[in-house]
Amino acid sequence: MSNNAIKPRPIPTLLLIGLLPVGAWFFCRPFMEPVPAIPALYTCLGFSTFAFVSTLYLVPNLGPVLRDSKVKLYGRDLLKPYADPIPESLGLVCAAVYISCMVLFIPFAFSSSMRSFSTKRREGISITELPLYQLSLYLSSLLSILIATMLGFLDDVFDIRWRHKLPIPIIASIPLLTVYYAERGNTQIVVPLPLRGILGSLVDLGPLYYVYMSLLSTFATNSINILAGINGSEVGQALIIALSVILNDLMYLPWPMDLRIPIHLLGSNREVGVGGVWSAGMAYGSRELVERHLFSLYFMLPLVAVCSGFVYHNWYPARVFPGDTLCYVTGMAFAVVGIQAHFSKTLLLFFIPQIFNFVLSCPQLFGIVPCPRHRVPEFRQEENLLYPSRVELKQPLKPLTTAALRLLATLRLTRLTVDAKTGVITHATNLTILNFFLLHLGPLREDTLVKVLMTVQAAGSVLAFVVRYVLAGLVYDGDRR
């Protein structure tokens, strides 16, 4: 270890101690009068508070244990002037805290003993616990997340090759699929209005629906994993996607206030009403929709908690790295809620930057354009700035490669270096969203680049909400599954 070892970021002890009574209050609230409409939601907030505190505390304390173990879980930060060993795979700690919370939460969400605390009838929808068939969905989701953790950690330890990694999320999604099948899960999709004349209003995808579900897990997991390489990028994306999912879920809960957004003024043919004792937000009184979105909230709130705790230590300049484990866990958690709570199309809308990055990466992933070991931006130490990294192109180029590169350059997605004498393309910037930002915004500091990424991710979510709640009204009616 070098002498200029960068110290772990100090833990804000006062904040942690201050949060303990807050967490404890959330645990006590369901047992106090008046009993809230959804008592387990308070318990979930309590667990999330403790998950945040635990992650914030455990990550810097367990980092050195992983670094100094015989597995030597550490790495150099490629975009820094120093060569200190930075503890790696701390996603394992996040996963452990997350799964512990999810397991301990089971009696609060599913046990009928919670029911005895709400004897009085109240107006509107109140949900003391989720139905027991949701318990098997919950458990199968946890199994999938746990298998993703296990495989992510094995990947960190054994360095599984890129092509062998791709099917890992499919393996992890098997518990999800088998239980979905055993419970005769819905495999129908709602047909957009313009196609209803041909296909009818519902189409049963049958086995294809299972293919769709496993592809969704593969996409959610790997798309986060390939948009990586700068401090805070993996956990930052996960955090914003999780917050977007939570915002979407909250719109379906039975809020005590009534709020109607005059969306029709913006051109929609529907009115969007949020809240109202009987309407239960966007669920319009459907108990099933409330339960589905509660299910999703129960997975997302602790995820936001562990990601927030982790990002504190992973933020530029990073004191710890997440490893593949974090990408697998968060990706699988998103796939799980999208599938089980039936909003996979909305979920995909929150992945707009990931989809862009994936599509942009395809020529390199599928070998049309050569792909180097690392595609992270290039760090110029003297300026402390990141530049787009370039891949060297071995001559002669295949015609397909030349054509693809010329097209990408025309679309301003890459920048080519052309030999002035011969006119052949010698270099191209790597096809990632990070290099794309640097291409258009000029060289940036690493922390600025991650802020750009997070801003774009947040802007993508805003766009997603517009598409989902304004534009979708043009191709779908209210009949959602």
Add this chain to the structure above:
Amino acid sequence: MSNNAIKPRPIPTLLLIGLLPVGAWFFCRPFMEPVPAIPALYTCLGFSTFAFVSTLYLVPNLGPVLRDSKVKLYGRDLLKPYADPIPESLGLVCAAVYISCMVLFIPFAFSSSMRSFSTKRREGISITELPLYQLSLYLSSLLSILIATMLGFLDDVFDIRWRHKLPIPIIASIPLLTVYYAERGNTQIVVPLPLRGILGSLVDLGPLYYVYMSLLSTFATNSINILAGINGSEVGQALIIALSVILNDLMYLPWPMDLRIPIHLLGSNREVGVGGVWSAGMAYGSRELVERHLFSLYFMLPLVAVCSGFVYHNWYPARVFPGDTLCYVTGMAFAVVGIQAHFSKTLLLFFIPQIFNFVLSCPQLFGIVPCPRHRVPEFRQEENLLYPSRVELKQPLKPLTTAALRLLATLRLTRLTVDAKTGVITHATNLTILNFFLLHLGPLREDTLVKVLMTVQAAGSVLAFVVRYVLAGLVYDGDRR
């Protein structure tokens, strides 16, 4: 690696190829007429066949991967003249095969689509699938086993200290306990006849029942882990316990034949009838009992399969080691079936040698007698024999230690070495069942010792069946929970 590297045991390819159509037949059988009474049992046998084939094939192929990885998962065999690195932690491969089978099996055991194949009414009990509430028990059991795998592997990788290891099974049992609680699992126990005057026929243990369940997982896991150290001992014990559980389960299935054992001739006041279309074996027509024991069979058959595949490579002289992972997985699987299928007392009877070894070890585990790092028997290379290993006692001895050692020596559980001049005890043989065997049977070869252990384990199971089905009639009536 030394030159005299011992080669992996050759895989019996012909056997493996021959087993493939056997496995395939088990998969097809439920779809053929006449439909069997329990179609999923055939599917389970099919999965078990493939699990056996996969383990037998994968263990020697993945062993070198673990050995040569950066984690360096290998160890020296302490009881051999050679120092070759033997691949360690292959229990991970067993666990992976086992859990994959268990997950893929879900639609066959719990899906109502199996029902359509058995439209005809038949005599007696026929179970096309288990009820859905058992699905959450099944999933929570899988979660517990998976957490045990994860923690076992972390233990192998990070070498967790002995005292920190003890609570690991408690953590792994939490999914089991929380789901048991959420489903309002039974916490009553049947009171033995002599105590019914005082306690009534049923006592509700309440929260104590959960303590009992977590202690059972801790015991089942750690007791296998401490009876270790010679080739084949861990997996050998697990195999015989699993076979005993299977034998016990089979007695409760609806067999087509009728067989009555004249147990009353041996002094029991009851007749034991096995089989009969309506009686469903020992279940006496109780569908619930059949379902519980099916649940147990579904966990035990694939476990026997992976253990059998593994023992082939782990048998003396061992080509691979199981690592802690295997002990955790098998121990947790036993705890799970004992708890979920409600035969924990019977299960404990199958652990007689482990209980003996644990009680014998207590003075060393709790520091009354000093405990060295390893307590495996001593290998004398020139004779190729194992002798009881001894612990050196630092002077002066505490009075408690002296008293305990003298008592143990009187009971012939240890042999003391006394200084002829001063009369003080200088050495004592280590307090394990393996040293106990060597003390009484004389020095043995390692393969003989493991055969002695397995014979004792099997004899313990015979005793367990006598206690359970003959002697238990004296203190319990037929009213079992």
